[in-house]
Amino acid sequence: MNGADRLCDELLANDIDVCFANPGTSEMHFVAALDRKPRMRCVLGLFEGVVTAAADGYARMADKPAATLLHLGPGLANGLANLHNARRASTPMINVVGEHATYHIRHDAPLTSDIESLARPMSQWVHRIEKAEDVGRDTAAAYEAAMSLPGVATLILPADAAWGEIPDTPLARTALPLPVPIEAGTMRKAVEAIRSRRRTALLLSGKALRADALEMAARIADAAGVRLIAQMSNGRIQRGVGRVPIGTVPYPVDMALEALKDIECVVMIGAQVPVAFFAYPGKPGRLIPDHCEVVELATRASNLKEVLSWLAFELGVKPDAPVTVSQPSTEWEALPDGDLTEDAIAIAVAQMLPEGAIVCNESLTSARRFFGLSHRSAPHDFLSLTGGAIGIGIPLAVGAAVACPDRKVVGLQADGSGMYTVQALWTQARENLDIVTIVFANRKYAILQGEMRAVGATEFGRNAQRMLNIDDPALDWVSMAKGMGVEAARATTVREFTELLKGAMARRGPFLIEAVI
Known part of the structure; x- marks a missing residue:
């Protein structure tokens, strides 16, 4: 028994049985220790950004952490962008970052770096193991931090702590602390705000956006006459027929300001005060009115379903009161003929989405209509970009598919951001994951073109065009996918796309559609 064996055993004792690794x-x-543990599923990513995003997608759907295995500071640094997204989603995750043997660090070898400084901005918890005897205790602490924060825990494993021999002692599952309680005074403040007859909104995020919690929130909203809104970016929302439809705070600043202009009080349940992604000349950063009162009822470290249940009780809302849910559509918007468009893709996907599907969305501009349509789709889970660091979509789908192998995963992927972690297609093929990836091939950074206009730069010269367009040369997604073992085809018309999508939904295994728009 060595330190590496103990680390694996401690993970398995806490039901962490998937490791995304590079x-x-x-x-x-x-x-070597992982090789001795057949219960642990090891999934290789060809780039660390694939590894961290896959662990994010896995935990969002499994409601438990995966482990990642990363090589020293540079390997961790390669995965930081998607650790940022995971932190913003409050995703439980345990990063195991290798380190030089403790006595070797003084030599300043080429790969020596300050791992703690790299890890801390993108982790809620960071710890360095000192010796082999500490591995079990420190791994248990990492698990406790990941689950109770909840969030990203980074554990630094020196090589000599991994190979050091230790006694083989009994293991037990790590006891977790109770969720952060809500004080009665805070609850009273929320109840008073809701009863004040002011224009009030319940702003939800985290597990308050699961189907059962949303039903309780909707009963409160109906009984008290308040609005129900989801935070702008959320790790997971359960949507579709039979579920409570909920809109999000819009991304464009002007649209968000218009949507929230009448709000006089906001009660936050697992959410944060709505703010713009960026600053714009002459526009506010905070999206609610200055006079709006903010009541933070609960953070994501609380049991949000229980918080909503308590709030409903205090307001006298019956737990079995009828609630309005989305109904099946009797008539979908007609698909146009001719050349393929963004709207046609959104309509077709919303119509054909199978029950129990998981949608991973990283096409913020091209797929903008899908979310509004999807409340009439079959029941599904919607996973989105939370922290704004692009390059999450394709590997996020990998993690979701590993967590839920019996469910179809559909990736709505922008072509520009897809190139950041295109290597995840290889992992899809290797693991034979049931994923349909739809690439919106507009061959430009459309969201950045919109941002240029938002700051007042409406004329695009040669330099701007060459930085915001990716059409020279055009990316060949079909060739790239096939080169990594994923079957793929290109659609340029609505008819071609719907036929490809129908076939992809009916089969198992990875398939990519390059949708040229």
Whole structure:
């Protein structure tokens, strides 16, 4: 028994049985230990950004952490962008980052770096293991932090702590602290705000956006006459027929200001005060009116379903009161003929989405209509970009598919951001994951063109065009996908796209559609 064995056993004792990995030399003892644990599923990513995003997608759907295995500081640094997204989604995750042996660090070898400084901005918890005897205790602490924050826990494993021999002692599952309680005074303040007859909104995020919690929130909203809104970016929303439809705070600043202009009080349940993604000349950063009162009832560290249940009780809302849910559509918007368009893709996907599907959306501009249509789709889970760091979509779908192998995963993917972690297609093929990836091939950074206009730069010269367009040369997604083992085809018309989508939904395994728009 060595430290690496103990780390694996501690993970398994806490039901962490998936490790997304891109290891290096310093982690070879941990790799050997993983090889001795057949219960642990190891999934290789060809880039660390794939590894961290896949762990994010897995935890969003499994409601438990996966482990990642990353090589020293540079390997961690390669995965930081998607760790930022995971942190913003409050995703439970345990990063195991290899480190030089403790006595080797003084030599300043080429891969030596300050791992703590790299990890801290994108992690809610960071710890360095000192010796092999500490591995079990420190791994249990990482699990506790990941689950109770909830969030990203980064554990640094020196090589000599991994290979050091230790006694084989009994293991037990780590006891977790109770969720952060809500004080009675805070609850009274929320109840008073809702009863004040002011224009009030319940702003939801985290597990308050699960189907059962949404039903309780909707009963409160109906009984008290308040609005129900989801935060702008959320890790997971349960949507579709039979579920409570809920809109989000719009991304464009002007639209968000218009949507929230009449709000006089906002009660936040797992959410944060709505703010713009960026600053714009002459526009406010905070999206609610200055006079709007903010009541933070609960953070994501609380049991949000219980918080909503308590709030309903205090307001006298019956737990079995009828609630309005989305109904099946008797007549979908007609698909146009001719060349393929963004709207046609959104309509077709919303219509054909199978029950129980998981939608991973990283096409903020091209797929903008899908969310509004999807409340009439079959029941599904909607996973989106939370932290704004692009390159999450394709590997996010990998993690979701590993967590839920019996459910179809549909990726709505912008072509520009897809290139950040295109290597995830190889993992889709290797693991034979049931994922349909739809690439919106507009061959430009459309969202950045919109941002240029938002700051007043409406004329695009040669330099701007060459930085915002990706059409010279045009990306060949079909060739790239096939080169990584994923079957793929291109659609340029509505008819071609609907036929490809119908076939992809009916089969199992990875398939990519390059939708040229």
